[in-house]
Amino acid sequence: MSHFSRLCKSNHVTDEVDQLQEQIPQRLSEWEAYLLDTQNEPDIDIGSHCKKPYECDAKAYCWKVQRNIPDYSIFNIFNLGSKKQVALYEQGIVNINDIPEDFEMTDKQSQAVVNHKAQTIxxxxxxxxxxxxxxxxxxxxxxxxxxxxxxxxxxxxxxxxxxxxxxxxxxxxxxxxxxxxxxxxxxxxxxxxxxxxxxxxxxxxxxxxxxxxxxxxxxxxxxxxxxxxxxxxxxxxxxxxxxxxxxxxxxxxxxxxxxxxxxxxxxxxxxxxxxxxxxxxxxxxxxxxxxxxxxxxxxxxxxxxxxxxxxxxxxxxxxxxxxxxxxxxxxxxxx
Ligand code: SF4
Missing domain, CATH: 3.30.420.10 (Ribonuclease H-like superfamily/Ribonuclease H)
Incomplete structure (x- = not known):
């Protein structure tokens, strides 16, 4: 007896699957229309909930398409912490070049910001x-x-x-x-x-x-x-x-x-x-x-x-x- 048959019970569900399959084209077109409706899409703001407990599948859309977050942004500064990221984000700052000079960071973080602004190695x-x-x-x-x-x-x-x-x-x-x-x-x-x-x-x-x-x-x-x-x-x-x-x-x-x-x-x-x-x-x-x-x-x-x-x-x-x-x-x- 294989380990699958010891762990799983088999049932015939062919008829139910056939019925469900017939509904798929209709459901897909409804979902497609729903996804294309950018006027009425949810507008929940991004935050640490997009990454924890695991990365959300919609992150590429919410971050890049909806909000134009660049590939390297305040969210990529090493160990900056979500509180500081949120504080910057709430001031409308996502681009590292826009971080104010007096924003409190560790030496390493400040160095990373300076390097990025100057585009230096x-x-x-x-x-x-x-x-x-x-x-x-x-x-x-x-x-x-x-x-x-x-x-x-x-x-x-x-x-x-x-x-x-x-x-x-x-x-x-x-x-x-x-x-x-x-x-x-x-x-x-x-x-x-x-x-x-x-x-x-x-x-x-x-x-x-x-x-x-x-x-x-x-x-x-x-x-x-x-x-x-x-x-x-x-x-x-x-x-x-x-x-x-x-x-x-x-x-x-x-x-x-x-x-x-x-x-x-x-x-x-x-x-x-x-x-x-x-x-x-x-x-x-x-x-x-x-x-x-x-x-x-x-x-x-x-x-x-x-x-x-x-x-x-x-x-x-x-x-x-x-x-x-x-x-x-x-x-x-x-x-
Ligand atoms: S990425 Fe996911 S968790 Fe974050 S706002 Fe979009 S849907 Fe919500």
């Missing part, structure tokens, strides 16, 4: 050097790909848990030499134990491991450590040795106008290493994390030739992620 060389000096060679640049299942197929996984199925690892030596290791699970089986074993083979204890936005990698490794007792101590050692390449950007030690106040790798990479950002556009099949997630989740349905092609695409994508980290760090060393 801000680089705190000393702070960046102290971050870079914490990294000892060889440096293990690590990136995971994960997918999720609403009803997990394997024991010990909760609904929508991040299940790691792939990683890429660039090992950077002091003389600039790069080695590359990778793991990509076979589809249709629980990938976690093999991945954890290979990770422990590839990353020794007591070395610097680097991730971009390390909370994700740390979370994945911690769950693996809880699941596989024999590997737990080694995995926790890797976990404890992870440092975050995002730190200099999150701390605003390197800010360019094109980053739009963000420290996400999506903004940081094109600002620092544009040629690497372009390399993603040239990838065939998988160009971002969501596509990787979806590719692996659906891989079992593919014929062998297509599957092989998709595996190559996944390997190429993940490899580029860690190579991008190597290049970003290289850039930081040279500031």
């Amino acid at each position: 801000h680089i705190d060389k000393e702070a960046i050097a102290s971050f870079v000096n914490t990294l000892t060679y060889p440096i293990y640049h690590l990136d995971f790909e994960t997918f999720q299942q609403a009803i997990p197929e394997w024991k010990g996984i909760s609904p929508f848990q991040q299940i790691p199925f792939q990683y890429s690892l660039h090992i950077e030596h002091e003389d600039g030499r790069l080695e590359h290791c990778e793991f990509l699970a076979v589809d249709g089986a629980d990938p976690r134990e093999l991945l954890a074993q290979k990770l422990c083979e590839d990353i020794p204890r007591d070395v610097t491991v680097l991730a971009y936005n390390m909370s994700f990698e740390k979370g994945v490794i911690k769950k693996l450590a809880l699941e596989y007792e024999a590997l737990s101590s080694h995995l926790l050692d890797i976990h404890d040795n992870i440092k975050d390449l995002m730190t200099p950007f999150q701390q605003k030690h390197y800010v360019t106008p094109s980053m739009n106040g963000s420290y996400s790798i999506k903004y940081v990479l094109p600002a620092l290493v544009p040629e690497m950002a372009e390399a993603y556009q040239e990838l065939d099949g998988v160009q971002n994390g969501s596509e990787a997630m979806s590719a692996f989740a659906h891989m079992s349905k593919l014929a062998n030739v297509e599957k092989e092609k998709m595996r190559k695409a996944l390997l190429a994508y993940c490899k580029l992620d860690t190579l991008a980290m190597v290049r970003v760090l290289e850039k930081l060393r040279r500031v």
Whole structure:
């Protein structure tokens, strides 16, 4: 008996579905008319309720179309806090250029505003050097790909848990030499134990491991450590040795106008290493994390030739992620 039939009861609802289907064209045209009626649309003001407890699906419309909020606005100033954002917004200020000189902010926030107004690049060389000096060679640049299942197929996984199925690892030596290791699970089986074993083979204890936005990698490794007792101590050692390449950007030690106040790798990479950002556009099949997630989740349905092609695409994508980290760090060393 499959786990689906143990969890779910089946009922024939074909007749009801047929009836509902007949009504769909009529309902769609009613809804379309409703959506096109901009005269009578709701006019609830934007605020923190648009992002919490999760981002509202209508945000692009309410913020950009209804209210013309620019891509980089007072709402993107790092840690400004909703009270101050609302205070500015209530004065009709959304553009960073319009923030009054005497508006109270932290030093970092004020610096970000000054940089934006002047459209200048801000680089705190000393702070960046102290971050870079914490990294000892060889440096293990690590990136995971994960997918999720609403009803997990394997024991010990909760609904929508991040299940790691792939990683890429660039090992950077002091003389600039790069080695590359990778793991990509076979589809249709629980990938976690093999991945954890290979990770422990590839990353020794007591070395610097680097991730971009390390909370994700740390979370994945911690769950693996809880699941596989024999590997737990080694995995926790890797976990404890992870440092975050995002730190200099999150701390605003390197800010360019094109980053739009963000420290996400999506903004940081094109600002620092544009040629690497372009390399993603040239990838065939998988160009971002969501596509990787979806590719692996659906891989079992593919014929062998297509599957092989998709595996190559996944390997190429993940490899580029860690190579991008190597290049970003290289850039930081040279500031
Ligand atoms: S984005 Fe969503 S929560 Fe915010 S005002 Fe629009 S509909 Fe309301």
